[in-house]
Amino acid sequence: MxxxxxxxxxxxxxxxxxxxxxxxxxGMVAKCGPRVIHHWxxxxxxxxxxxxxxETEWHREWKAYFPDECREVSHTxxxxxxxxxxxxxxxxxxxxxxxxxxxxxxRLSREAFYGNLVWVxxxxxxxxxxxxxxxxxxxxxxxxxxxxxYPARRGSPMDFGAFWRxxxxxxxxxxxxxxxxxxxxxxxxxEVLKNWRGHQQYFWSRPRKTWLDATCPVYLDFGDEWLFRLxxxxxxxxxxxxxxxxxxxxxxxxxxxxxxxxxxxxxPVPTSV
Numbered sequence: 001m002x003x004x005x006x007x008x009x010x011x012x013x014x015x016x017x018x019x020x021x022x023x024x025x026x027g028m029v030a031k032c033g034p035r036v037i038h039h040w041x042x043x044x045x046x047x048x049x050x051x052x053x054x055e056t057e058w059h060r061e062w063k064a065y066f067p068d069e070c071r072e073v074s075h076t077x078x079x080x081x082x083x084x085x086x087x088x089x090x091x092x093x094x095x096x097x098x099x100x101x102x103x104x105x106x107r108l109s110r111e112a113f114y115g116n117l118v119w120v121x122x123x124x125x126x127x128x129x130x131x132x133x134x135x136x137x138x139x140x141x142x143x144x145x146x147x148x149x150y151p152a153r154r155g156s157p158m159d160f161g162a163f164w165r166x167x168x169x170x171x172x173x174x175x176x177x178x179x180x181x182x183x184x185x186x187x188x189x190x191e192v193l194k195n196w197r198g199h200q201q202y203f204w205s206r207p208r209k210t211w212l213d214a215t216c217p218v219y220l221d222f223g224d225e226w227l228f229r230l231x232x233x234x235x236x237x238x239x240x241x242x243x244x245x246x247x248x249x250x251x252x253x254x255x256x257x258x259x260x261x262x263x264x265x266x267x268p269v270p271t272s273v
Contacts, residue, residue, distance in 0.1 A: 123220035133201035134161035161185025
């Protein structure tokens, strides 16, 4: 934990300090060794939040983007179980910052408990199995709704993008497996780039399926200035990612009231007076 209570005030861990858990009241000991992130640990008992996990430097860096009062916000379930959200913004959006693997059961429990939730997932551990493929046009563009894209596959021409047109194959939607005229992404590349808003195909060779099945928005962080939200594209529900600047995400989670509205609209960048 990043915070414990000392004389009733939330405080960060420093060498030699002792405090109390703000949730269960148990004694807390400051862990501040030279090779560990400074943190509080329950003295002589397990963490009172069953969803607790060891924090990495990446985890702590993400929490540092937010004011202290937004971090480790505690909630009690109807059955008395205690849970601390990593982040709760002033507008009511919960952010869970996840590095370690997670079962479907735990993910579903957290999604049901918090509701207005977004996941930020450390993607660096599986970056080598994740490939970015061709761009996709804004699915709301009129010409894009005529296109049906094939899923990207490693070692296949589909890596470079392939699609067919509904207007050229009017019966194909109602007759799966029928022959269609296939086109290459290169034929439409300029038009796609003119209408690109952040959607892109990807290939994930060993996907962590729990994130593909999530009911709340999932943002992958590969360690640079971008986040990549897992999405389904258009009426074909093709798996894709949506690229979002990390600065945009951090702005919107403090502004929007619904997790699903993040990066859904434009805000002017404030100018200094």
